[in-house]
Amino acid sequence: MSEYSGRHRPPTRAERRAQERRSRLPKSLSAAYAMPTAAAVTLALIAVGATAAQSSAFTGGTDQASASLEATALLDDPQLGKTARTEVAAASRDSSSLSERRQAVSEDVVDSQVRAEERADRDKERKELAEQDAAEATAEAGVAAPTEDGAEESASGWARPLEGASLTSGYGFRWGRLHAGQDYSASIGTPLRAMGVGTVVGAGSISGYGIYIDIQYADGSVSRYGHLSSVAAVAGQQVAAGETVGYSGNTGQSTGPHLHMEIRPGGGETINPTGWLAERGIL
DSSP states (O other), rough: OOOOOOOOOOOHHHHHHHHHHHOOOOGSSHHHHHHHHHHHHHHHHHHHHHHHHOTTTTHHHHHHHHHHHHHHHHHHOTTTOOHHHHHHHHHHHHHHHHHHHHHHHHHHHHHHHHHHHHHHHHHHHHHHHHHHHHHHHHHHHOOOOTTSSOOOEOOTOOOOOSSSSSSSEEEEEEETTEEEEEEEEETTTTTTEEESEEEEEEEEETTEEEEEEEEETTOOEEEEEEEEEEEOOOOOOOOTTTTTTEEOOOOSSSSEEEEEEEEEESSSSSOOOOHHHHHHOOO
């Protein structure tokens, strides 16, 4: 009689091998494969975070959202081991922190630019106010202000016919005839300027005066410049105070280069220019 061995016989060698195969982990989840997979996932997240950090403050939010979605998808992967999950979560947090710091720096740069522009605007406003105050003070004091082409214009809007010239001959009789204006020393080619806003009513050449130009101003007065070398305006042209209208010379009955200037109130007879110039602050 054979020896009784119990209800269950021991498994055969083939059955033991089949059981071992069923209980064994998949090869992709073994320690040898889990670590490289976790490292690859971590590197991928770090790369995503770096890309997000390099983008501007206006696109960083989109990149960060993309990185977060990728991290969530990886963490939900059922084949990801515990160690890999820990590394993925840490890499995701580092990526988010890097992107936030980058966005904060971008916002600081924008704020600095805005503050610089505001300071520039304030400096410009202060400069304009200072110039306006200076102009008002000049006008109140009646001091002459420079015009665009360098002539001085008085607070009343009148300008001298030329600057720095010396009076060489005044209005009055001499040698039995009337000298009907004032003469100023001026080398040939010196710019001559309109004394006020007006209209050129005559320009050309006339006996005795040589080349001349007549300007009628708003008050009806007419000035005549004689002995010019050339004119810079024509009849009918509108001129402004201080605008160049001609150049001094030695034409006509002249003994040397100079400006001969006459004043005719209302376009009539000549008068002594001294009082007329003084009334307009350009004597």
